[in-house]
Amino acid sequence: MEHYLLITRSVTQAQRMAAVLAGKGLRGGVLRAPTALNPKGCSYAVRVGRQELARAQEALQAAGIQPLHIYEKTEQGYREVAL
Amino acid sequence: MIYFDAGATTLEKPDSVRRAMALAVRTMSSPGRGSHPASHLAEETAFRCRSEAAELFGVPSPEQVIFTGNATHGLNIAIKALVKPGARVIISGYEHNAVTRPLYAIGDVELVIIDTPLFQPQQMVVEFETALQRGADAVICNHVSNVFGYILPVEEIAALCRKSGVPLIVDASQSAGVLPVRLDALGAAFIAMPGHKGLYGPQGTGLLLCGQTAPPIIEGGTGSQSRLQEMPETLPDRLEAGTHNMPGIAGLLEGIRFVRKMGLERLRRHQQQILSAAAEVLGKLPQVKLYEDTRKLHQTGVLSFTVDGWDCEELGEQLARRGIAVRAGLHCAPLAHRTVGTLETGTVRMSISAFNTPQQAAQLAGEVGTIIRENARF
Secondary structure: OOEEEEEOOOHHHHHHHHHHHHHOOOOOEEEEOOHHHOOOOOOEEEEEEHHHHHHHHHHHHHOOOOOOEEEEEEOOEEEEEOO | OEEOEOOOOOOOOOHHHHHHHHHHHHHOOOOOOOOOHHHHHHHHHHHHHHHHHHHHOOOOOHHHEEEEOOHHHHHHHHHHHHOOOOOEEEEEOOOOHHHHHHHHHHOOOEEEEEOOOOOOHHHHHHHHHHHHOOOOOEEEEEOEOOOOOEEOOHHHHHHHHHHHOOOEEEEOOOOEOOEOOOHHHHOOOEEEEEOOOOOOOOOOOEEEEEOOOOOOOOOOOOOOOOOOOOOOOOOOHHHOOOOOOHHHHHHHHHHHHHHHHHOHHHHHHHHHHHHHHHHHHHOOOOOEEEEOOOOOOOEOOEEEEEEOOOOHHHHHHHHHHOOEEOEEEOOOOHHHHHHHOOOOOOEEEEEOOOOOOHHHHHHHHHHHHHHHHHHHHO
């Protein structure tokens, strides 16, 4: 299934993001980020659905939280999306 | 046992604290360390604890709530972030060794001690203002004296610090869960507190509320940015190296919920009622000297007293033999005793929790009277 991963600075930041998204009725699952997206080693991500990225970004911006990177999961793998 | 040593540790905890700790032992591993349910449950519990603490203490983000082992741990982080050799630091005359020993260890610190009398907050504010006119690298202030229950004018001192641009560290060891403590309102650099006193969590827990970041005092694994040999810049990971005390955090979460459910105002009124019940009886004993704010404006549920002709430790032992737990001596706060003039004698301290009753206070006071009378016979 295609989706986006919002890479965070810590598990706590990921949880805060998920809480903000939940407050807007968006599902944001917290997971450990794939190794390929982890140049510094071990990080967390929030997964959002393909149709929900814009709303998610808007909600996070309003809450003053910025992900480190956003990646789109496609059939070919991960592709970075401009913030 | 009648337990009046909540100023050290609240021994009686809500049942929910015990249950949460037992559940955590069975079901939780480490937050930020795995994709399995045991890790996720630990993550959720830790985040809920941070979030509810942030709401209670006016912290803008749960990431600014750091888990520590106790208030001393948090104070060490805060003090070592702001105070370097050669610094000028203003402190109250009611600080605990958790503040004064780290300052002593740093060395070459110019200490300005505001040692104004008990229960006279306005005089303290004036002296802090005067001291701040010469500038300072940090102000460190107890919110409530652990010896005398004296509520220091921390809001006014915080306002002076904001005006002067001097960072403030607040030791909320005796006020967290008793009085309103808000990072946003105080504008403090750091507020440190234990989990095991007024927040009714277990021993081995504490919180450091961060208005700014700090260098870590220990380094190690954080479950994040593991390829880097430097500690992560981001809070809370920067200050939380090593495995978390999940049973403790789960218990602390329930303790915080208990405090929020009871309400600070109700908890404070309860303490005052019990303190008054004890003071009324003790105050009638001519041999007893009470350190009491008779107006009840500037004192929490901590009452120190001395008895003529009695060593405070011996009196504490006598009470313990009669099933009453108090704390005697210097209470790890020789500076506070020096300020009040009890450094040579120490005091006996009763300190009250939500689980004490007025009847227990009357019993304590009655036992003190009995001990005095029985001793007089011989």
